[in-house]
Amino acid sequence: MQKSSRLAIYALMELAANPDRQISASEIGEKYRVSSHHLAKVFISLGRAGLVQSIRGVGGGYSFTGNAKRLTLLDIISLFEDTSSACKLNDPSKATDEEWVMFDISKEINDMALATYGSITIATLLKQVDRRGRIRAAKSDGTPALT
């Protein structure tokens, strides 16, 4: 996964987890230790895709306008990279048996990755973050994590 895709996922998780407020690129950049300049470019793509809207001025920032229960990691990654590029033959008509065998293996791995990314929504990611936080908190104070 490319850096822009990863940043977009982090940014959308932040916004979806805080639907009642605007969050600035610099606030997200600080949390994930990345430049707000890079994040600003990511937000342009997310805005064009209709996933965020920005409000300028004091107290402004970005808010999530997508559907967290429908938006998958694959939807987001596809905005920034060609998800089929991991398994392409340069010239299939001239490919050798060796190249076809390696193509099949790459495709097997890529298909699994795409199915995984396509099945995980932003809402599911937020549930996992919450679950992980509860387990971590329980470990620190000795109470049961999950009920």
Added chain:
Amino acid sequence: MSETPDDMEVAVAVKIGRAGFEYLDRVVDLDSQITGQPKPEYWKDVFERYASRHVEERFFLVAEAPDSKDGDILGLIVGEVRGFEFGSKPCGWIFAVSVHPDSRQRGIGEALFTAICDEFRQIGIVKVRTMVQREDPLHMSFFRSEGMVAGPYIQFEMSLED
């Protein structure tokens, strides 16, 4: 990706319990509404194996509306304890889960999943597994949303026709 009324989750109260043979016709009806293919013999066999034998470690659960008497069921889940296959310790296996299309996005699948996990926990099982087709985003997304992640096994297959 914009929100539609279908996406507005409204959790509904459901009554979840074990399915006896009196539910056979309603399960066949639910399944045929979902798959478009009535399979009475298949479900009769499932009921015989999972609703009447070794029920201490086999669970066939159905969800009904709280005021339902002999009405339609809203969903079902079937699972059992399996052990020692492929070197596995005994674990819970879920091999069927269905919710009527008109009742989805209302927490019924989650209630069924939670109920069968509770059944497994009560008999000392600490791991639950299932298998889903990669091209089945509905079930892939459902199990993911319930917290399931890829397990330690990889399924292999080979064509015998080439």
